[in-house]
Amino acid sequence: xxxxxxxxxxxxxxxxxxxxxxxxxxxxxxxxxxxxxxxxxxxxxxxxxxxxxxxxxxxxxxxxxxxxxxxxxxxxxxxxxxxxxxxxxxxxxxxxxxxxxxxxxxxxxxxxxxxxxxxxxxxxxxxxxxxxxxxxxxxxxxxxxxxxxxxxxxxxxxxxxxxxxxxxxxxxxxxxxxxxxxxxxxxxxxxxxxxxxxxxxxxxxxxxxxxxxxxxxxxxxxxxxxxxxxxxxxxxxxxxxxxxxxxxxxxxxxxxxxxxxxxxxxxxxxxxxxxxxxxxxxxxxxxxxxxxxxxxxxxxxxxxxxxxxxxxxxxxxxxxxxxxxxxxxxxxxxxxxxxxxxxxxxxxxxxxxxxxxxxxxxxxxxxxxxxxxxxxxxxxxxxxxxxxxxxxxxxxxxxxxxxxxxxxxxxxxxxxxxxxxxxxxxxxxxxxxxxxxxxxxxxxxxxxxxxxx
Amino acid sequence: xxxxxxxxxxxxxxxxxxxxxxxxxxxxxxxxxxxxxxxxxxxxxxxxxxxxxxxxxxxxxxxxxxxxxxxxxxxxxxxxxxxxxxxxxxxxxxxxxxxxxxxxxxxxxxxxxxxxxxxxxxxxxxxxxxxxxxxxxxxxxxxxxxxxxxxxxxxxxxxxxxxxxxxxxxxxxxxxxxxxxxxxxxxxxxxxxxxxxxxxxxxxxxxxxxxxxxxxxxxxxxxxxxxxxxxxxxx
Numbered sequence: 310x311x312x313x314x315x316x317x318x319x320x321x322x323x324x325x326x327x328x329x330x331x332x333x334x335x336x337x338x339x340x341x342x343x344x345x346x347x348x349x350x351x352x353x354x355x356x357x358x359x360x361x362x363x364x365x366x367x368x369x370x371x372x373x374x375x376x377x378x379x380x381x382x383x384x385x386x387x388x389x390x391x392x393x394x395x396x397x398x399x400x401x402x403x404x405x406x407x408x409x410x411x412x413x414x415x416x417x418x419x420x421x422x423x424x425x426x427x428x429x430x431x432x433x434x435x436x437x438x439x440x441x442x443x444x445x446x447x448x449x450x451x452x453x454x455x456x457x458x459x460x461x462x463x464x465x466x467x468x469x470x471x472x473x474x475x476x477x478x479x480x481x482x483x484x485x486x487x488x489x490x491x492x493x494x495x496x497x498x499x500x501x502x503x504x505x506x507x508x509x510x511x512x513x514x515x516x517x518x519x520x521x522x523x524x525x526x527x528x529x530x531x532x533x534x535x536x537x538x539x540x541x542x543x544x545x546x547x548x549x550x551x552x553x554x555x556x557x558x559x560x561x562x563x564x565x566x567x568x569x570x571x572x573x574x575x576x577x578x579x580x581x582x583x584x585x586x587x588x589x590x591x592x593x594x595x596x597x598x599x600x601x602x603x604x605x606x607x608x609x610x611x612x613x614x615x616x617x618x619x620x621x622x623x624x625x626x627x628x629x630x631x632x633x634x635x636x637x638x639x640x641x642x643x644x645x646x647x648x649x650x651x652x653x654x655x656x657x658x659x660x661x662x663x664x665x666x667x668x669x670x671x672x673x674x675x676x677x678x679x680x681x682x683x684x685x686x687x688x689x690x691x692x693x694x695x696x697x698x699x700x701x702x703x704x705x706x707x708x709x710x711x712x713x714x715x716x717x718x719x720x721x722x723x724x725x726x727x728x729x730x731x732x733x734x735x736x737x738x739x740x741x742x743x744x745x746x747x748x749x750x751x752x753x754x755x756x757x758x759x760x761x762x
Numbered sequence: 763x764x765x766x767x768x769x770x771x772x773x774x775x776x777x778x779x780x781x782x783x784x785x786x787x788x789x790x791x792x793x794x795x796x797x798x799x800x801x802x803x804x805x806x807x808x809x810x811x812x813x814x815x816x817x818x819x820x821x822x823x824x825x826x827x828x829x830x831x832x833x834x835x836x837x838x839x840x841x842x843x844x845x846x847x848x849x850x851x852x853x854x855x856x857x858x859x860x861x862x863x864x865x866x867x868x869x870x871x872x873x874x875x876x877x878x879x880x881x882x883x884x885x886x887x888x889x890x891x892x893x894x895x896x897x898x899x900x901x902x903x904x905x906x907x908x909x910x911x912x913x914x915x916x917x918x919x920x921x922x923x924x925x926x927x928x929x930x931x932x933x934x935x936x937x938x939x940x941x942x943x944x945x946x947x948x949x950x951x952x953x954x955x956x957x958x959x960x961x962x963x964x965x966x967x968x969x970x971x972x973x974x975x976x977x978x979x980x981x982x983x984x985x986x987x988x989x990x991x992x993x994x995x996x997x
């Protein structure tokens with residue numbers, strides 16, 4: 310690959326930063342309006358009290374916690390795709406990693422909002438920080454909610470670093486192509502990157518360390534989210550399978566979110582030359598694998614409960630299997646298992662469209678899965694006298710819609726200000742392609758002077 | 763000697779009159795949320811009388827079971843609270859510190875008896891209803907979990923009076939509002955650490971069972987009822 314080609318590639322990928330289409334403003338305006346509605350809904354809830362939401366006795370957790378688990382699940386996209394594929398040095402990952410890492414960071418930020426929104430007294434949420442206070446009391450480290458607090462903060466810090474590190478050379482590239490205030494901002498973000506061999510080596514080691522470190526953190530974070538449920542002696546929550554079941558589900562929904570994000574970016578930013586059918590094909594295969602794994606976990610969970618035939622658990626089991634929650638349950642099975650299995654198991658439908666359709670199914674199905682874990686169990690606890698039901702209220706639905714809009718908004722803004730495809734990694738990949746086994750560190754060093762200037 | 767407060771509920775004596783429910787509301791400033799909120803599942807009652815029906819019409823028997831916080835020794839609500847709002851106090855009560863509560867509602871989900879109630883809104887007592895408030899009990903604000911305290915304000919007063927006179931609390935002189943108002947004396951309250959107290963003797967009765975005993979929460983409330991294997995007719 311020659312310098313002219315590299316220049317054309319960089320031109321192509323930084324174009325969205327310097328040329329704004331009217332669509333960008335339209336998307337930002339539309340998504341921003343919905344986010345503003347969500348903020349207003351939260352303000353309304355803060356003013357009048359958490360009672361404006363639909364939660365009630367005995368279903369004390371509702372839509373907010375469903376969305377919390379859903380978004381934390383989505384955040385597993387970046388870690389899996391990026392860290393694992395980076396560690397095994399899968400060449401096809403290069404245009405995909407940053408799209409995935411951005412989903413992680415934004416989904417975590419959105420997900421971490423929900424435990425605060427759902428609190429009865431959210432203005433006291435800071436009491437979960439272990440700090441020496443006049444109250445002379447620490448957080449209760451026996452509580453899974455305290456574990457959650459630390460797990461999510463660790464994961465958020467880790468994924469921000471993991472996202473930021475490989476952006477540094479691209480910030481330098483943008484810095485060198487821009488003038489005025491942009492040059493100063495990107496210059497500050499580039500941390501004085503000049504593309505020396507030493508810098509490349511350090512960057513590569515730092516990324517390697519982060520890729521290894523982020524994996525156990527990602528697994529632990531969703532395991533701990535599952536502990537919020539499995540630690541409590543509530544029918545069909547108190548299960549040892551929840552840890553791996555939640556992690557598998559999280560990765561499953563994360564891949565689906567990534568496929569949708571990539572398909573949207575491909576069209577809106579004209580990245581057809583970079584996000585190839587091959588990438589969708591490979592991610593589609595991963596999605597298929599996770600769909601089968603998810604089906605295996607659900608089968609395990611359901612079969613053991615049914616065979617054990619414990620009365621408290623059977624009440625929840627039948628409520629989801631053929632009672633009032635059955636329509637949601639069977640929609641979930643179709644969306645998470647039947648649709649991906651049919652669409653992705655043959656080459657004729659494992660196209661970009663097929664992958665996107667399956668991914669939408671998975672997102673709907675995985676959202677329903679979290680709903681079906683939380684609500685039916687709380688509605689059918691041990692004493693039949695205290696059984697109840699739950700229906701979401703407008704404020705909960707508005708805030709939920711606002712979080713989806715927030716994802717669109719943050720993603721649109723990010724792809725406007727940062728090259729959404731890692732330019733230097735793509736170049737490094739093309740440079741090493743003929744040799745096949747050169748490390749990106751060496752190849753990067755050769756590309757760097759051009760990338761920087 | 764430390765106290766360990768507990769209760770015995772004689773189901774064979776309970777007539778389901780709900781005097782306990784009313785007395786509890788008056789004593790503990792429990793808000794009346796109104797019909798609309800009650801229909802939406804926000805009614806609060808630290809003690810409730812559950813009704814169970816046996817047999818087919820017309821041969822129907824109704825059974826009443828007053829259910830209040832069981833003040834478990836191994837309480838599932840306490841471990842899950844991230845701020846120690848729910849904790850076991852020195853007398854073995856499951857105490858709830860309203861000022862520490864941030865409203866995660868995890869305790870209410872973990873409680874197998876569903877005896878925890880949440881303040882979904884700030885409650886108001888319109889004049890002249892504010893005059894009925896008990897000055898010994900604090901009013902709970904929005905976003906805070908509340909529950910049966912075994913009338914901790916009465917326990918504190920009785921313990922203080924006993925300490926002044928340098929004696930232990932005398933069995934039978936201290937009663938929570940529910941036990942005090944029960945016309946059939948179905949509810950008996952006292953110190954389980956005193957083997958001769960009425961509640962300790964009743965708790966050892968062969969008629970006694972614990973609610974959802976097999977879950978291992980070790981409740982301090984014992985339910986007494988004629989056991990099928992204990993009935994002379996059944997043999």
